[in-house]
Amino acid sequence: MFIAMNRFKVKTDSVDEFEAVWKTRKSRLDEMEGFIDFKLLRGPANRDENYTLYVSHSTWASYDAFESWTKSQNFRDAHKQAGDTKPSYIGSPAFEGFSIVEGA
Numbered sequence: 001m002f003i004a005m006n007r008f009k010v011k012t013d014s015v016d017e018f019e020a021v022w023k024t025r026k027s028r029l030d031e032m033e034g035f036i037d038f039k040l041l042r043g044p045a046n047r048d049e050n051y052t053l054y055v056s057h058s059t060w061a062s063y064d065a066f067e068s069w070t071k072s073q074n075f076r077d078a079h080k081q082a083g084d085t086k087p088s089y090i091g092s093p094a095f096e097g098f099s100i101v102e103g104a
Helices: 012-024 064-072 075-080 082-088
Strands: 002-011 034-044 051-060 093-099
Touching: 002 012, 002 064, 012 034, 012 051, 051 064, 064 075, 064 093, 075 093
Parallel strands: none
Antiparallel strands: 002 051, 002 093, 034 051
């Protein structure tokens, strides 16, 4: 299995807008072979730096299945309006990918 995550530092005053974009988008993930699960996670608010941490978390049967997603038309369609939310970020999203070593 492979887990793909993107970390977003979202400006405090943009949290509602950021969540609305994710809740209403058509990801088309479920059409991809090897896709298992997706979650958008809200983390702690950093009041000193005026942001809330979010993580998009997707689980795949393999790295190859994830990579196929990133090269697909479904991926391009799901991300074509991603630039619309960039003003709500502090910095760029940070990608992290993990292969499962142990566990179900």
